[in-house]
Amino acid sequence: MHACCSLPLARTLCLVAATASTALATAGPPDFGDHTSATLTSKAWEALNAGDHDLVAAYTDKCQELYAREAAAQQASLEDFASGDDAHSYWAVNDVGTCLFIRGESLTQQGKTAEAIATFKTLIDDYGYAQCWDTKGWFWKPAEAAAGKLKQLEFDAKLD
Numbered sequence: 001m002h003a004c005c006s007l008p009l010a011r012t013l014c015l016v017a018a019t020a021s022t023a024l025a026t027a028g029p030p031d032f033g034d035h036t037s038a039t040l041t042s043k044a045w046e047a048l049n050a051g052d053h054d055l056v057a058a059y060t061d062k063c064q065e066l067y068a069r070e071a072a073a074q075q076a077s078l079e080d081f082a083s084g085d086d087a088h089s090y091w092a093v094n095d096v097g098t099c100l101f102i103r104g105e106s107l108t109q110q111g112k113t114a115e116a117i118a119t120f121k122t123l124i125d126d127y128g129y130a131q132c133w134d135t136k137g138w139f140w141k142p143a144e145a146a147a148g149k150l151k152q153l154e155f156d157a158k159l160d
Contacts, residue, residue, distance in 0.1 A: 030058035037067045037095035044102045048109075056106040060099040071096035071127060078129045087131050087139055097123055097130020101142035104149060117153050120146040 033039040040063040047055035070092035082090050100123035107116035123130070124143045131139035 030055055030062070032059070032062055035062070035066065037063055037092060040066075041095045041098050041102070044099055048102050048106055051109070053106045053110055056102060060103040060106075063096055063099040067092045067096050071130075075127055075129055081129050081131060081139075081141065088133075090129070090131070093127050093130050094132060095130075097127035097142045098132045100127060100130075101132075101146055104146060108149065108153065113153055113157055117150060117157075120150045120153070124150070 031043070033043065040059045044056055044059035044063070047053075047059060072093075074090045074093040078090070078093075081087070087094070100119055104116045104119040104123065107113075107119055123146045128143040130142050132142055134140055
């Protein structure tokens with residue numbers, strides 16, 4: 001089973017599962033591990049949880065660099081969300097989409113509202129069928145979560 005994002009959906013959608021396989025180094029260059037999309041996504045979640053926004057950017061950028069083309073192809077092949085075990089077959093769209101969600105969360109935490117809005121819109125528009133595995137045994141949909149975040153960010157921006 002592909003671990004597209006085996007982390008629980010929590011209050012802020014960014015808590016790292018207790019079973020994370022690698023420790024996050026908060027100093028020095030990023031460790032891309034085996035360069036798989038699953039590893040990069042897990043490391044991006046870890047960096048977000050640690051508040052290390054530079055590492056979030058490094059891991060999410062690397063995931064997009066390596067897998068955006070395959071993710072776009074997988075997204076284009078779908079007419080709706082993949083169901084059941086088939087969802088794991090769409091690993092690239094799942095991981096790239098999840099990384100965009102993580103990046104949007106990081107940008108939001110940094111107060112970079114315009115960039116967060118653009119990132120969430122990219123996720124919704126380009127990787128809308130991405131799904132993220134929750135360790136509780138179900139998939140959640142990053143684009144749907146991003147749509148909620150986007151509404152809040154746009155509403156808050158109007159108040160400023």
